[in-house]
Amino acid sequence: MGQVQKILTQVKGEPLKGLQFADQRWTQWRQGQIPCPTIVRTSQDNCQGYDCDVVVCGGTLGIMLAAALQRQGWQVVLLEKGILQGRDQEWNISRSELNTLTELELLTPTELQEVIFTEYNPARVQFLKGEPLWVENILNIGVSPKALLAKLKEKFLTWGGKVFEHNACTEIEVCDGGAIAKTDKLTLRTRLILDGMGHFSPIAQQARQGRKPDGICLVVGSCAKGFEHNKTGDLIYSFTPIRNQCQYFWEAFPAKDGRTTYLFTYLDAHPDRFSLEFLLDEYLKLLPEYQQTELTALDFQRFLFGFFPSYRQSPVRYPWDRIVPIGDSSGAQSPVSFGGFGSMLRHLKRLSAGLNDVLQQDCCDRRSLRQLQPYQPNLSVTWLFQKAMSVGVKQRCNPDEINDLMNAVFAVMADLGDDVLYPFLQDVVQFQGLAKTLPRVNFPTVLPLLPKLGVGALADWLRHYLSLGLYSSGYHLSKKMPPATDFQMKRWREALKYGSGNDFERETETT
Structure with missing residues (x-):
């Protein structure tokens, strides 16, 4: 053994x-051998009468949006394949991100404090042969998923929401005027379905066709x-x-x-x-x-x-009306991150407001819904970073080249200051910080990586980098315009804000 x-x-x-x-x-x-199920089908039948406004499939992260929409007055049903409960292992998050739950009035400050099990400072960033860099208030809050989900579930039920545990969604029929979500025990007619079933969601797998x-x-x-x-x-x-x-x-x-x-x-x-x-x-x-x-x-x-x-082509584009991917199902998180909790909290206000508009204006067609998961160049540029931190199966390279690169990049960012360093450490890349950092990184350190990255990957990265600059400029210009009231204009402004990383808020006080 x-x-x-x-x-x-x-x-x-x-x-x-x-x-x-x-x-x-x-x-x-x-x-x-990647599954490619057929869980979604379309029909020309008329979906008459609704059991609810929204069905959320998958409750671990889906309960947050379910609670937010129920709080806004919509009738929401949550389907969970097992029991809706969090794991024992804490989720680490920053305070500024966690405060979203109180800003949306899903939890009171007291309730939020009750789900925080640990809090510490400082945290270290260090690579082989390099000096340690100490930072504060980044991923320094340990939240109990079990306590958090229990409180959100309680609030959700109190506000009139419904939870059906041991009811995995097995079939979806997109009809004229609505959608039907089926489990082995239930059939629900609804206006909108949110796919929160995670990285291995059968809906996402069907959309990606086994890629x-x-x-x-x-x-x-x-x-x-x-x-x-x-x-x-x-x-x-x-x-x-x-x-x-x-x-x-x-x-x-x-x-x-x-x-x-x-x-x-x-x-x-x-x-x-x-x-x-x-x-x-x-x-x-x-x-x-x-x-x-x-x-x-x-x-x-x-x-x-x-x-x-x-996937490089993210967020995923669902080819159906009335179905929206959320959380890990959407692929709307950084490829260098492996936690969906932070991404969900980052987009929770945007998604809850956008879905509220979708339901109010009855714009559940795929074109409108895709605007809720827009292209984000500040995430797409990080693809090159992931590739730079990986090695091919048969690739020969200097054993220290990745550590040398990391040391060089973080030394430059630390020298440029917290305004550059802190967003990057929270998976938020901003054009100004990137534009300041790249020219100052020691070129002999980067040179050996260029053949590994390849011309195609570099050209693709340059496209996203230029888009990041355009999104950043567009966001600052949009701030001078009158408040948006039109659905399309609201989503366009949100895309500029989040796609340029200008939604980032830093926690400045040490706790």
Whole structure:
């Protein structure tokens, strides 16, 4: 029995079975065996009479939008394939993002504080052979998903919403004037369906037609007790050169049940890539060096693992009326990020306002709905960053080239100041910061990467970079215009704001 199996069999919750299931799926994706279900169909039938205004499929992140829409007075039904409850592992977020829940009056400040289990400062950014960079108030809040979802569910039900657990959406029929969502037990006629079923949503898989992802973030980790030092965090950290054709990055956060540590890496879905179990074995081998402790001193509470696919053509464009992808289903998060919680909170006000307009003006056609998930050049430019942090299966390169690049880039951003550094660390790329940073990065450090990136990827990146500049200029010009009242104009202004990263709000006070 290997080290992974030996340790995981001693932890409650049967994490070994979960690892084997995730690895089976990861193997299928590497081999190109990606499901392409047919869950959505269209018909010319007339959808007469509605059971509700909105059906939300998937409750882990969907409960946030479900509660926001129910709070606005719409009748919302939430379908969840299991029980609507959060996991034990905390979600790390910044205070400014979390405050969205009180701004939308989904939680009171007191209720919000009750779901915060940990709070710390500062956090470290450091790469092999580089100096540490310490920052504050970024991903320093640990929220309990279990407590958060319980409170949102309670509010949602109090406001008149309905939750049907153990009811996975199995079929959708888009009709004339409405849509029908079906489970094994229910049939619901509705005006609008929100797909919040995540990265592996069957609706998203049908829309993508079995296409392989362009990038993967592979993640393993654990929460354990027994660490001597547990008062600071790591946002991104590396202490090894390229290993197994991958650059290993680490994160660490204080947690209620000890300390959470993650090992993650960026790669493609090539058939020869290693398994999650292999990466978890690497994690256990390197964890003692990373945290300066022995494995025998740790009491593991739980393990975490998974892979997060991302596509260059994102957000995904659904070809149907009356269905909107939200959260991870939409692909509207940065390809260098592996958490959908922050992305959902970032867009929660925009989406709740936009969906309210959709329902009020009855514009549920696909053209209007696609404006709720617009092209965002500030996310698209990060594709080149992900590619720069990955290595091909058979590619030969300097083992230190990725660490050297990261050290060079972050040294420049730190020198330019917090206005450049802080948005970037929260997956918000802004044109002004990028335009200041790139010319100052040491060219000999970048030069070896150019052949690896390729002319096509560089040309594609340049297109997104120029679009980012145009969106930034357009946003500042739009601020001088009268307030928008038309649906199309509102969505255009939101696209400029979010697509240029000008929605970013920084938490300035140290807690």
